[in-house]
Amino acid sequence: MTATATLQARLATVILADPDVRIIYPTQSTLRAIGDRIAGAVNDREFQSPILTIAETSEGTTVSVSIGVRAERAATTVCRRLHDRIADEMATATVALPVSIAVKVASIG
């Protein structure tokens, strides 16, 4: 397991531990999703994209995640809280602090 994969798994655990998060959606484009479906049909197996993205850019590390949240609590509150938890987790992981943490709420309820 690479360092990035380890961090991805660690962050995914933190996010899914939040009781207001229902799911982490794979980070992929629609075209990629269609391509994966075709490839999956040809090879008779499912393709699974990473559930969150950690990228190294010239400006620093960026983290992106797309989530579905439950409707009980305000989606905005959950979204902000996840940002803070990801930042805290990366700080404790003693990796370079990200320049950007993107959290997208893709479904509610």
Place this chain on the structure above:
Amino acid sequence: MTDPQSPYDSGTTDALDPANLDGHTIEELSAYLDAERTPTNFSIESSPGCQIALTALGRLRELTAHTLEAQAATEPAPPDSWVRGIMDRIALEARAGRDIPITHTARTAHLTMTEGAVRGMIRAAGDSISEVIVGRCQIDGDVTAIGEPVTITVDVSVAWGESIPLAADRAREAIHGQLAKHTELNIAAIHVMVQDVRFSRTAPGTGVAQP
């Protein structure tokens, strides 16, 4: 009664375009629901658009089941074209659409909510009113800019025998409540357009869903 097709016309956008639902069609999702979501289809279950559409389809299915039960009470079942129109709208509105910003004081934060998530929430809020079924939901205005006024327009069908103004008010209140809870949108207006009067899923006048 009005023309069953007009309020739910899917418009000029191709509602059957699989790109709207991460490569899936609304027919696939309907069949998947028929099969009680087994075997698990990872592609569908990991798509936010499909999840939003499945939830809305489930509610629509529940409604039409009540309608068939009520048929014996002399009310006609909704025509297939009416159900089809709503399914097409669900497919259109479930797509992600624009990113709506969520504020945060941290410079690292890039927080957003998809327009599809908000449309799905609005539809669920409207459908939660027992005498109302949402046919179409539209968000007008620049949702990508914080503080810009936006207008919500929802076309609904109201159950026969219910007060139309009261039903519209209840739908508006439910939608406003959910928008205020989950978003930072500056809501200038919520227009609830009653497009037709149809079957009931409640005992008339009670506002209580029938078993």
